[in-house]
Amino acid sequence: xxxxxxxxxxxxxxxxxxxxxxxxxxxxxxxxxxxxxxxxxxxxxxxxxxxxxxxxxxxxxxxxxxxxxxxxxxxxxxxxxxxxxxxxxxxxxxxxxxxxxxxxxxxxxxxxxxxxxxxxxxxxxxxxxxxxxxxxxxxxxxxxxxxxxxxxxxxxxxxxxxxxxxxxxxxxxxxxxxxxxxxxxxxxxxxxxxxxxxxxxxxxxxxxxxxxxxxxxxxxxxxxxxxxxxxxxxxxxxxxxxxxxxxxxxxxxxxxxxxxxxxxxxxxxxxxxxxxxxxxxxxxxxxxxxxxxxxxxxx
Amino acid sequence: xxxxxxxxxxxxxxxxxxxxxxxxxxxxxxxxxxxxxxxxxxxxxxxxxxxxxxxxxxxxxxxxxxxxxxxxxxxxxxxxxxxxxxxxxxxxxxxxxxxxxxxxxxxxxxxxxxxxxxxxxxxxxxxxxxxxxxxxxxxxxxxxxxxxxxxxxxxxxxxxxxxxxxxxxxxxxxxxxxxxxxxxxxxxxxxxxxxxxxxxxxxxxxxxxxxxxxxxxxxxxxxxxxxxxxxxxxxxxxxxxxxxxxxxxxxxxxxxxxxxxxxxxxxx
Numbered sequence: 001x002x003x004x005x006x007x008x009x010x011x012x013x014x015x016x017x018x019x020x021x022x023x024x025x026x027x028x029x030x031x032x033x034x035x036x037x038x039x040x041x042x043x044x045x046x047x048x049x050x051x052x053x054x055x056x057x058x059x060x061x062x063x064x065x066x067x068x069x070x071x072x073x074x075x076x077x078x079x080x081x082x083x084x085x086x087x088x089x090x091x092x093x094x095x096x097x098x099x100x101x102x103x104x105x106x107x108x109x110x111x112x113x114x115x116x117x118x119x120x121x122x123x124x125x126x127x128x129x130x131x132x133x134x135x136x137x138x139x140x141x142x143x144x145x146x147x148x149x150x151x152x153x154x155x156x157x158x159x160x161x162x163x164x165x166x167x168x169x170x171x172x173x174x175x176x177x178x179x180x181x182x183x184x185x186x187x188x189x190x191x192x193x194x195x196x197x198x199x200x201x202x203x204x205x206x207x208x209x210x211x212x213x214x215x216x217x218x219x220x221x222x223x224x225x226x227x228x229x230x231x232x233x234x235x236x237x238x239x240x241x242x243x244x245x246x247x248x249x250x251x252x253x254x255x256x257x258x259x260x261x262x263x264x265x266x267x268x269x270x271x272x273x274x275x276x277x278x279x280x281x282x283x284x285x286x287x288x289x290x291x292x293x294x295x296x297x298x299x
Numbered sequence: 300x301x302x303x304x305x306x307x308x309x310x311x312x313x314x315x316x317x318x319x320x321x322x323x324x325x326x327x328x329x330x331x332x333x334x335x336x337x338x339x340x341x342x343x344x345x346x347x348x349x350x351x352x353x354x355x356x357x358x359x360x361x362x363x364x365x366x367x368x369x370x371x372x373x374x375x376x377x378x379x380x381x382x383x384x385x386x387x388x389x390x391x392x393x394x395x396x397x398x399x400x401x402x403x404x405x406x407x408x409x410x411x412x413x414x415x416x417x418x419x420x421x422x423x424x425x426x427x428x429x430x431x432x433x434x435x436x437x438x439x440x441x442x443x444x445x446x447x448x449x450x451x452x453x454x455x456x457x458x459x460x461x462x463x464x465x466x467x468x469x470x471x472x473x474x475x476x477x478x479x480x481x482x483x484x485x486x487x488x489x490x491x492x493x494x495x496x497x498x499x500x501x502x503x504x505x506x507x508x509x510x511x512x513x514x515x516x517x518x519x520x521x522x523x524x525x526x527x528x529x530x531x532x533x534x535x536x537x538x539x540x541x542x543x544x545x546x547x548x549x550x551x552x553x554x555x556x557x558x559x560x561x562x563x564x565x566x567x
Contacts (some may be wrong), residue, residue: 019514046392046566049392049396050396051392051395051396051566052393067390070398071398071400072398074396074397074398075398077396079396081392081393081394081396082389082392083389085388085389085390085392086390087313087384087388087390088387088388088390089316089317090316094312097312098309098312098313101305101308101309101312102305102306102397102399103397103398104305142393219300250333
């Protein structure tokens with residue numbers, strides 16, 4: 001395990017922000033750390049980087065305790081926390097050069113990074129004049145500058161346009177595939193994580209609700225029978241009276257938990273017999289978006 | 300140690316385009332230039348003065364402007380400037396997630412602020428001596444070449460530097476803890492004004508107020524004897540006086556306190 005936390009807890013004032021969190025991030029994966037805004041994602045990341053000190057629990061990164069091996073661990077991590085921290089009176093290149101100086105990285109690496117995040121054109125422009133997307137890209141370049149083994153990114157695609165999002169995603173996937181890096185990436189957007197993560201952790205109100213591979217998460221998603229008709233409210237009542245549980249009614253659409261093909265046929269017959277014209281009926285997979293919502297809402 | 304040197308170099312790299320850094324060069328340049336021009340254009344009035352008195356009046360104008368009001372304000376700005384660069388860019392979190400010890404990051408910042416103050420006072424010293432000598436070349440009736448006060452003036456500026464360490468460490472800590480400009484600035488201004496008043500009324504314990512130290516350090520250096528004597532006054536500086544001990548003491552205490560605050564501080 002690259003990151004391994006045990007019973008991690010943290011509070012701000014009387015608000016418990018992180019509750020007994022146990023994270024397990026295997027080597028060479030993209031770990032998507034998902035949760036709605038205010039779930040405790042950034043706080044967890046700050047705990048991992050030793051910027052905050054936990055009330056309880058332990059943090060091991062590369063099998064070493066962060067409190068006793070802080071410098072060794074931090075030298076193998078590149079991170080981007082919240083909005084990128086950039087000196088606005090310096091140019092993009094100077095921001096990278098300053099970091100290169102601190103990390104003792106050759107200056108040639110600065111140009112590589114500028115090329116990588118496509119900031120070469122704007123390298124000598126003051127970073128204060130950068131757009132949000134450019135700042136984000138510079139932040140990612142700063143995180144990758146030292147060629148770290150573990151890359152921790154907090155909502156890195158905030159403010160990026162669709163092209164930028166795809167580029168960053170492909171870049172991260174390439175780093176994992178070709179160089180065996182481990183990426184820990186937080187987001188409140190499941191769709192974004194779904195496209196690249198191999199492992200997922202879902203957190204809400206500081207508690208871990210799910211942790212496992214993306215396949216395991218998809219496995220949790222239960223199929224439904226989707227019926228399209230005119231009077232969905234009336235049809236829902238009819239099905240309710242006949243002993244079916246209707247999980248969702250949305251104007252003209254009904255969703256009933258899927259049990260078997262035969263049952264689906266019976267639903268169709270029942271509706272027809274009572275004068276409902278069924279335009280479409282079929283089995284659908286509950287999408288992860290809904291699964292994510294139901295996981296975070298039920299907690 | 301390596302982390303400290305890297306951080307110190309980075310401090311220079313970051314700040315070389317900020318007002319705080321240029322302030323340390325422009326302030327002595329402008330003040331010395333103004334006094335220089337004043338003497339150059341009014342050389343006829345100064346022509347009668349013997350070399351020593353000429354130097355004394357020349358240096359004391361610059362020192363008076365600097366020591367009483369400008370130095371405390373300048374030190375307050377420097378303390379603010381080296382910390383605000385991180386507050387403004389929200390970079391404390393990145394600084395403290397680098398593989399460099401917190402001690403190195405903190406100490407480098409403090410030493411850099413110290414260096415800026417030192418550089419500023421050194422430039423004051425160099426510009427005073429250089430412009431004085433230039434004056435006697437341009438206007439031979441000004442007898443700056445008849446007397447030398449390099450060593451005396453050097454000691455005065457060294458004393459001023461030591462006297463400013465108390466304010467620097469106090470203001471550095473305030474600016475480290477508070478991100479905004481008004482709080483450290485307000486406290487600094489109040490302190491400076493209180494210091495001036497307490498020195499003015501000759502309160503016997505005024506050497507306990509760090510903001511009074513620069514003024515105390517240069518107070519009475521150029522006093523003319525009450526009864527005019529034909530012999531010129533002897534120039535000497537007592538470097539280690541009460542206010543200097545207090546200033547150094549405050550600097551050490553606040554420097555250490557600041558480190559414990561950084562060590563415990565959560566980066567939000």
